[in-house]
Amino acid sequence: MxxxxxxxxxxRPVGRYPHARRAGNLLFLSGIGPRDPTTDAVPGNEYDADGRLVRQDIVAQCHSVFANVRRVLEASGARWEDLLDVTVYLTDMRRDFDAYNAVWAEYFPDPATAPCRTTLGITALPTPIAIELKCIALVRS
Structure with a gap:
């Protein structure tokens, strides 16, 4: 069960799926993006007068996506320190990897206690975001 x-x-999820699913002591998070929970806006996105996306701020999106992951973990009875594995999707690996990696180091300064991580460069995500995380965590309660 x-x-x-x-x-x-x-x-809110952008599709018909839960934020997370708990199975025993494991917690599986659906893909989490950086959208603001209140306004649904994407932090750091800039648009031209015609509504076309012209700039994305990966640092702002990294901080926001980490905050959103933390919200789902806490609602599930887990903590940030309980993350075991993180799959990261970046829409522009060349442009964003170094900045993303620097933000990661702020949140996980000790590689010995950081979760495992895989980072993939992909062509698009379903909303105008530059990063999405897929996480697995341990629930201790």
Missing amino acids: SEAIRADAAP
Whole structure:
């Protein structure tokens, strides 16, 4: 058996899926992006007068996506320190990897205690975001 989790403090999922699903002591988070939970805006996105995306701030999006992951973890009974594995999707690996990696180091300064991580460069995500995280965590309660 598994339990679906909805985190009211996190942005709504963009599809028909839960924020997370708990199976035993493992917690599987659906893809989490950097959208603001209140406004649905993407931090750091800039648009021209015609509404076309002209700039993305990966640092702002990294901080926001980490905050959203934390919200889902807390709603699920887990903590940031309980992350075991993180898959990261970047829409522009060449432009964003170094800045993303620097923000990662702020949140996980000790590689010995950081979760495992895989980073993939992809061509697009379903909303105008530059980063999405897919996480697995341990629930201790």
